[in-house]
Amino acid sequence: MTDDLERTSRLNARIREKILQHLPHPGILPTAIEGFRLARREETGTPEKCFEKPLVGLVVQGTKHSYMAGREYVYSTNQSIVAAVDMPIASYVEAPTPEHPFLFCYCYLDKALLASLAAEMPHDAEAGGGELSGVSIAGTPPDIMEMFLRLIELLEKPEQIALRAPMMLRELHYLLLISPHGRILRQMNTPGTQNHQAVQALNWIRQNYKSTLRIATLARQVNMSTANLHRCFKLLTGLSPLQYQKQLRLYEAQRLMLFENERASAAAFKVGYESITQFNREYKRVFGEPPLRDMHRRRASVVRPAMPDAASGLPLCPVSGG
Secondary structure, eight states: OHHHHHHHHHHHHHHHHHHHHHOSSSEEEEOSSTTEEEEEEOSOOOOEEEEEOSEEEEEEESEEEEEETTEEEEEETTEEEEEOSOEEEEEEESSOOSSSOEEEEEEEOOHHHHHHHHHHSOOOHHHHSSOOOSEEEEEOOHHHHHHHHHHHHHTTOHHHHHHHHHHHHHHHHHHHHTSTTHHHHHHHHSTTSHHHHHHHHHHHHHHOTTSOOOHHHHHHHTTOOHHHHHHHHHHHHSSOHHHHHHHHHHHHHHHHHHHSOOOHHHHHHHTTOSOHHHHHHHHHHHHSSOHHHHHHHHHHSSSOSOEEOTTTOSEEOOTTTO
């Protein structure tokens, strides 16, 4: 145990040093390794809402508060967080300063790779049972911290990234599956579990959020009862399927207005709303301001609080950047 603590301390110091080298100023750095990012925050700022993809993140320094899956999570130095499914999130950093900034590194998860690795591993009856939230927080095993350090160090050898990064990311995914986060990741990515069925429903909504959602039809499609689908979905995301679809529509409309300069009415209709009045009302309920006022505030900001994700189109603000 003492050896693990000493190793964790050494790894933390090295990762901290590397992040500060790559990020001499506050911000979020998308690296040359696909899906791998570094973050530094020196001010608490206003909590921002966003829609996040599945990820694993390591707190290198500081403390973060995030509201997701229907509850608040707090995670601090040397703890890691896994968000196992796409979900809305609101978060803020606790009292960072220029002298003691919040430092975070994180990697978006490859669901296909997790499913493939989970299928190759010995069956674990305990890992497949029960219903779980879509979020896991735990102390970070030294092996996973070392993987984050190796990824950061690889950034200094850009000519090696194309060949080595995929192998290292595969190893990171495997280590996560055998870590304290493993149970949640195996349930979400192993066919036959109720959580996996609920994730299939979530994926369908994610891909078809503009379409009319019929819960009974969706439940049959993923071989669940309507009641079970509602219960598992709410546990995973903190939302009902209909609420989840509404959030997806609103975040996509926000992206269209912010990054593609769409008018509010055009954005509303593009994401599936038939009433601009309803859209304005629901937008204000989620984001705190009507669309036009929200856009003025965001465009006036020196640093935009959310980044568009190239793959999904939706605006994202990672659990790191808040």
